[in-house]
Amino acid sequence: MTAPADPATAADLDAVRDDYLARLEASDETGAVVVALAAIDGGHDPEDVLLDVVAEAQREVGERWAAGTWTVVQEHVATHISERVVAAVSRHRPAPAPTGVGRIAVACLDGEWHGLPARLLAEVLAHHGWEVTFLGSSVPATQVAVHLNTAGPDVVAVSSSLPSRLPAARRLVEACRASGTPILAGGPAFGPDGRWARAVGADGWAPDARAAADLLAGQALVGDDAAVTVDDASREEQAYLHARRGELIGDLAERLRGADPSEELTDDLGHLVDFLAAAVYVADPALLARFVRWISSLTVPHGLTPAEAGRALDELASRLGDSPRTVALLRSEAVRAACAEVGAEGSA
Ligand code: B12
Structure with a gap:
């Protein structure tokens, strides 16, 4: 593929992306394919169209879902269209025969x-x-x-x-x-x-x-x-969290919302336990801190609120006393700072 576009062409691609997003928003598969292929016929490199139009548009789709302005169905439709566009681009400009690089x-x-x-x-x-x-x-x-x-x-x-x-x-x-x-x-x-x-x-x-x-x-x-930061102890604590996943989610959900928690809350608590386990696995509190910021940025109706996230982390720290690395991570400065930043107060 060719060298990166010059500034004028890059500006053009911004306009192509806006147009493309509008087609996604309208669930217009044919229109999205036309926008992508026209950009290629107009001189843009297929790689730039894939990465600077389709991939960037998909990131924006994610932002809109996270902000609650797009539904899950709108995201699914848009993603399906983008998959069709990728296929159309590769038919329109097929990759050359492999050159033997590997x-x-x-x-x-x-x-x-x-x-x-x-x-x-x-x-x-x-x-x-x-x-x-x-x-x-x-x-x-x-x-x-x-x-x-x-x-x-x-x-x-x-x-x-x-x-x-x-x-x-x-x-x-x-x-x-x-x-x-x-x-x-x-x-x-x-x-x-x-x-x-x-x-x-x-x-x-x-x-x-x-x-x-x-x-x-x-x-x-x-x-x-x-x-490599994965060692036997991190594997063991991750496996232990994984084994107790269902029980922890159920207990946390009941503690936070009583006998009838929403499905969204249960899903979010599942993510919380999974991200905690991954953070323990790679021994990096920054991973859990990123999760706290991300989950608190979502506007999913009935999902975990920042305050509930803080309480859930507290609860996990008190229940998992037999997992010293997990507790240290839950009580780490990075996680506390993230909680304070998003209003998940009262964390462990
Ligand atoms: C479409 C989508 C889905 C679709 C995916 C369908 C599909 N066929 O791909 C579906 C509906 C399945 C889905 C499900 C979920 N999703 Co989703 N999804 C997205 C969305 C909107 C777009 C993904 C995408 O295509 N991105 C565009 C690509 C091109 O960007 P990229 O990933 O950065 O890739 C580039 C580089 O990273 C790199 N790269 C990628 N792979 C590789 C590999 C190698 C070797 C190299 C070198 C480079 C490289 O190159 C790419 C191009 O340059 C993203 C939003 C986002 N920001 O991406 C959310 C997003 C990833 N999803 C998210 C979530 C939470 C979920 C769910 C958990 C939702 C749920 N409640 O169930 C599930 C999890 C499912 C699972 N277990 O995998 C979150 C993740 C947040 C987080 N903290 O991790 C995001 C970020 C949305 C958000 N804003 O919060 N999702």
């Missing part, structure tokens, strides 16, 4: 259903000459291992949006290590600077698909074992 498998972590980011990465890498096999959403590590043994790609690229999936990332790293295949990680799950990719032992991380293509072109992927 073979890469692109997969989402087990339990990770955000497949579109991985699809976008796969398209971009194919345009950079890679022979890509797209394994799809939520692929268990054991199944990736089968693929490694049978197809033998040079690299595995793993995508994840949810930090709560990080334990699955470590399982995948171990499967890749067993076959000697380097693993490149990406997506918001791994933190804004990729710190949780290093924590679980990935061999490389890139912030976006363009950077991934550059990284893969430039150097061999070599992990840094010293950066």
Whole structure:
């Protein structure tokens, strides 16, 4: 693909994105495809249309869902349209034949259903000459291992949006290590600077698909074992939290709202326990602090309020006294600061 657009062209792409979002808002699949293909026919690189129009629009879709201005159904419809647009773009400007740079498998972590980011990465890498096999959403590590043994790609690229999936990332790293295949990680799950990719032992991380293509072109992927923070104690406490998940959610929900809690509250408490377990797993209070800020920013009717989040963290700290790392994390300065910032007072 070509060099980044000059400023004038970049401004054009902003207008294309606005137009594209308007088509998503109108549930207009045909119109969205027309906008994307017209931008390409007008001289924009397909990579720029995928990343600066489709991916950016999807982020805005997420903002609108989080702000409560779009329903879940509107988000689903928009995402379905974007998936169709990605397919249309790749038909309109098919990737060239692989140039021999290498073979890469692109997969989402087990339990990770955000497949579109991985699809976008796969398209971009194919345009950079890679022979890509797209394994799809939520692929268990054991199944990736089968693929490694049978197809033998040079690299595995793993995508994840949810930090709560990080334990699955470590399982995948171990499967890749067993076959000697380097693993490149990406997506918001791994933190804004990729710190949780290093924590679980990935061999490389890139912030976006363009950077991934550059990284893969430039150097061999070599992990840094010293950066891995997962150890036996963190595994044990994460597993313990996972085992008690249902009981903890039920007890917290009853404590917060009595006998008839909303489904949204129960879902949010599930996220809370899962993000706590992931934070314990990678031994980083910043992960839980980010969660506190995120959950408090949502305007989901009947969901967990900031004050309830603070009480839930308190309650967890008092119930999990047999898990010293978990309690230390719940009582950490980073988590306290996040709680104070969002009005989740009274936290542990
Ligand atoms: C569409 C969507 C969904 C769809 C996904 C369908 C699909 N086919 O992908 C569905 C409905 C399944 C979904 C479900 C959920 N979602 Co959702 N979803 C989104 C949304 C709106 C868009 C995702 C997207 O396409 N983004 C655009 C991509 C291109 O951006 P990206 O991920 O950053 O990817 C780029 C880079 O990160 C990088 N990259 C990505 N992967 C890789 C891999 C490698 C190797 C490399 C190097 C780089 C790389 O390259 C990409 C392009 O440059 C996001 C909002 C957002 N900000 O993304 C929320 C969002 C990710 N979802 C969110 C949530 C909470 C959920 C649910 C938990 C909701 C629920 N209550 O159930 C579930 C979880 C399901 C699960 N277990 O996976 C939250 C996550 C918040 C958090 N703190 O983690 C977000 C951020 C919404 C929000 N604003 O709060 N979701």
